[in-house]
Amino acid sequence: MNRRKRIEVCFTPGEYDYFKGNFEIVVVIDVLRATSAICAAFDNGIKSIIPVPTVEEAMEYKAKGFLVGAERKGQIVEGFDFGNSPFSYMNPDFKGKEVVLSTTNGTKSIDVAKDAEMLVIGSFLNLEALCEWLEKQNKNVLCLCSGWQDKFNLEDTICGGAITDYLLATGKFTSVEDSSISAKYLYLSAKNNYFGFLKSSSHRSRLKKLNLNEDIKYCLTPNQTRVIPILKDGKLVQLQE
Numbered sequence: 492m493n494r495r496k497r498i499e500v501c502f503t504p505g506e507y508d509y510f511k512g513n514f515e516i517v518v519v520i521d522v523l524r525a526t527s528a529i530c531a532a533f534d535n536g537i538k539s540i541i542p543v544p545t546v547e548e549a550m551e552y553k554a555k556g557f558l559v560g561a562e563r564k565g566q567i568v569e570g571f572d573f574g575n576s577p578f579s580y581m582n583p584d585f586k587g588k589e590v591v592l593s594t595t596n597g598t599k600s601i602d603v604a605k606d607a608e609m610l611v612i613g614s615f616l617n618l619e620a621l622c623e624w625l626e627k628q629n630k631n632v633l634c635l636c637s638g639w640q641d642k643f644n645l646e647d648t649i650c651g652g653a654i655t656d657y658l659l660a661t662g663k664f665t666s667v668e669d670s671s672i673s674a675k676y677l678y679l680s681a682k683n684n685y686f687g688f689l690k691s692s693s694h695r696s697r698l699k700k701l702n703l704n705e706d707i708k709y710c711l712t713p714n715q716t717r718v719i720p721i722l723k724d725g726k727l728v729q730l731q732e
């Protein structure tokens with residue numbers, strides 16, 4: 492008998508331990524902006540990204556001569572080459588390069604889940620390609636939302652809900668956790684206007700105050716790329732099918 496696989500949503504990296512070990516694939520999501528920036532980077536020809544959870548580790552790479560980006564609370568950390576805007580990767584100088592990246596929540600989630608059998612990067616930018624690929628894998632899937640400093644956030648949850656909704660509709664998956672069911676319903680409420688739905692969300696307001704409205708619009712525009720970044724030996728590279 493062909494049993495259905497699970498698709499579940501974990502709201503924050505702080506809750507990951509409760510889900511850990513039951514899923515062969517973990518999809519790390521940080522819509523605003525880390526995983527969107529990572530997808531944009533691969534779409535623009537970057538070779539690899541070394542994600543690091545702390546600014547101290549990022550500094551060590553910088554001292555060794557690596558090209559290093561670091562963001563905290565939405566801003567570029569002083570002394571680093573770039574931050575977390577997807578637009579920074581559209582610079583042709585990044586093509587074919589390896590970079591190091593540390594962000595407030597996104598690279599922390601990657602670190603928390605780095606021992607998963609497969610860790611891939613999800614965002615609205617690569618939503619369709621990712622869902623199609625996940626459907627074909629016949630594996631249990633966990634969407635790990637990065638949230639904000641271990642608190643729930645709306646944008647990652649609706650992206651996890653979009654993946655859940657797609658996979659449940661195939662009939663090959665099931666969800667048993669209330670987090671996954673609520674993520675799906677939040678997605679269904681948001682899907683006709685992500686930007687409007689997130690109007691008063693905390694991180695949208697935070698980024699708006701930093702004049703990053705164009706970043707928000709870009710990150711909330713689905714299906715701009717078919718790249719699927721995957722973690723291999725501590726580095727994010729583009730999945731080759």
Ligand code: 3SL
Pocket residue numbers: 521523524525526562563564565566575594595596597598637698
């Ligand atoms: O938390 C993160 O990893 C970042 O994406 C936050 S920000 O959008 O750069 O502020």
